[in-house]
Amino acid sequence: MADRESAKEARSFSHPRSTRSHTSVGSLSAAACNSGFLFLLLFLSVILISPAAASGKKIIFDTDPGTDDAMALMLALHSPELDVRAITVVPGNTTAKQGLENALRMVSLANRCEIPVAAGAQHPLFQKLITAEFWHGKNGLANIELPPSKCKVDARFGPDLIIELVRGAPHEITLVPVGPLTNIALAIQKDPSIVPLVKEVVLMGGSIKGGNVNAAAEANIYNDPEAAQIVFQAGWPLTMVGLDVGDKTLLGRKHLEQLARTHGPVNDFIYSVAKFLVELSEKFGSDGTPMYDPLAVGVAVDANLVTAPLMHVDVETRGEFTRGETVANRRGEVERNVLRGDRYIIEGLDKVRPNAKVCIDVQADRFLQLFVSRIQGK
Ligand code: BDR
Numbered sequence: 001m002a003d004r005e006s007a008k009e010a011r012s013f014s015h016p017r018s019t020r021s022h023t024s025v026g027s028l029s030a031a032a033c034n035s036g037f038l039f040l041l042l043f044l045s046v047i048l049i050s051p052a053a054a055s056g057k058k059i060i061f062d063t064d065p066g067t068d069d070a071m072a073l074m075l076a077l078h079s080p081e082l083d084v085r086a087i088t089v090v091p092g093n094t095t096a097k098q099g100l101e102n103a104l105r106m107v108s109l110a111n112r113c114e115i116p117v118a119a120g121a122q123h124p125l126f127q128k129l130i131t132a133e134f135w136h137g138k139n140g141l142a143n144i145e146l147p148p149s150k151c152k153v154d155a156r157f158g159p160d161l162i163i164e165l166v167r168g169a170p171h172e173i174t175l176v177p178v179g180p181l182t183n184i185a186l187a188i189q190k191d192p193s194i195v196p197l198v199k200e201v202v203l204m205g206g207s208i209k210g211g212n213v214n215a216a217a218e219a220n221i222y223n224d225p226e227a228a229q230i231v232f233q234a235g236w237p238l239t240m241v242g243l244d245v246g247d248k249t250l251l252g253r254k255h256l257e258q259l260a261r262t263h264g265p266v267n268d269f270i271y272s273v274a275k276f277l278v279e280l281s282e283k284f285g286s287d288g289t290p291m292y293d294p295l296a297v298g299v300a301v302d303a304n305l306v307t308a309p310l311m312h313v314d315v316e317t318r319g320e321f322t323r324g325e326t327v328a329n330r331r332g333e334v335e336r337n338v339l340r341g342d343r344y345i346i347e348g349l350d351k352v353r354p355n356a357k358v359c360i361d362v363q364a365d366r367f368l369q370l371f372v373s374r375i376q377g378k
């Protein structure tokens with residue numbers, strides 16, 4: 001925002017100069033030259049300094065902040081390919097209240113108070129909230145105390161804000177949810193007409209190779225399976241950036257060293273968050289920390305980072321051992337079993353309609369270097 005503020009200042013300074021009245025013809029043309037020059041400077045600064053606002057992909061970042069959410073948010077805020085239109089907060093890693101505080105402090109740290117930050121749901125649709133201090137620290141942000149926020153909360157309810165922004169920019173908004181899908185499901189329920197108006201959804205959640213909560217379920221889906229099923233079945237273009245692909249993007253000591261070489265408020269904050277996570281993963285025998293949420297942002301930045309074939313995905317909401325599992329059909333078809341007398345007979349195969357691109361592979365090094373380069377020096 002410092003950069004955006006100076007661009008704004010340049011704009012307001014240039015006006016009095018260009019409207020000066022008591023001037024000779026010579027000084028008028030000099031003034032015209034000056035104002036032309038100022039205009040050019042202003043134009044260049046807007047183009048070069050904040051290309052995101054000019055041309056980036058418009059995204060709404062829905063988050064349960066959260067350590068890897070923090071890394072994802074900072075990646076989004078420092079990627080010129082993206083224009084973050086709003087941040088909506090959902091309970092998950094932390095309570096709704098703590099998550100909102102975390103989001104506001106991070107947006108303030110990044111000097112981006114112009115981005116609306118809104119509170120959303122207070123709990124999952126049909127179950128109790130499960131918070132994850134065990135993985136994310138007591139405050140959700142690796143126990144790092146950021147300075148109090150200069151930014152103010154937006155008064156709108158998160159799902160309402162999503163509806164408003166989507167309706168205000170039809171076919172332009174990409175939703176990037178990296179927490180439980182409660183807010184997105186509520187937005188669909190309140191106004192299903194937004195579905196065809198959303199450009200696409202790139203979400204972190206699910207897995208086609210087992211879970212992290214238990215054998216079957218990934219945390220974001222497990223924390224609100226009914227909401228997830230609503231989101232997966234909505235009928236919009238959706239990319240699932242799941243646990244199994246996130247597990248291939250390990251940020252380790254090498255990346256920490258790269259982040260330690262440069263400085264800035266965001267750089268240093270993310271270094272500390274990443275160090276907390278790398279140390280935590282080392283305790284559990286891994287060489288690095290999986291970049292789950294940042295990878296979803298990475299895919300919004302550059303879909304070519306991943307291989308993502310189309311599949312039909314359902315969310316299990318009833319299974320005794322599998323509630324919250326994303327059940328992906330990898331063959332694209334199901335058997336047609338027809339009741340003939342006292343038994344069913346397989347009479348062929350029916351195609352299933354895909355509803356998601358499911359990430360199965362990632363150019364991990366390219367993504368990790370993208371992440372580090374976007375954070376360094378910020
Ligand atoms: C997901 O769960 C949360 O703990 C992380 O922030 C991420 O969104 C990974 O399962």
Ligand code: CA
Binds near residue numbers: 068069093179
């Ligand atoms: Ca998250």
